[in-house]
Amino acid sequence: MNLSLRKGVIAFCAFLPATLSAHWAQASDCHSNRISIRGDWGQAAFTVEVADDPRERAQGLMxxxxxxxxxxMLFLFETPQQVGFWMKDTLIALDMIFIQPDGTVSRIHENAIPHDTTVIDGGPGVLAVLEVNGGLSARFGISEGSELQHPALDQxxxxxxxxxPSAD
Structure with missing residues (x-):
């Protein structure tokens, strides 16, 4: 093999793993136990438990x-719908982030009060709800219009x- 061809092969072999690992790193960002959320404020990621059947959704974070x-916790529904949550038997304050079928945030209820039985209305067309610790939405700047990335959404x-690609 001549010298210039050998240099080309070496350069290609050095380039290929970097390209593949960048692709796999990007693809690996989407797992069922992780969500990413982004907006004008930046980007955040959470490890989530998925509640995608009636029993799991009823139990939630109680x-x-x-x-x-x-x-x-990411609550997933079979179809977009009007949803309501309450905090009876929930011991920690939560932010409830209501998500449309395209993954955009349509509503946020901040600092839901533990043990409160008042129904928190998510509005129409909700496909998913992300619950995180109370105050995190404001702390990160998560707002209506922010976008969620998760494999359960219709891609x-x-x-x-x-x-x-992610913004980071």
């Missing part, structure tokens, strides 16, 4: 005394599909 700052409709 009776939990603590939740790590970087964790949350053809998603404002931020899983195969799109």
């Amino acid at each position: 009776f939990r005394e603590h939740m790590p700052t970087t964790h949350g 053809a409709l998603a404002a931020w599909p899983c195969d799109a």
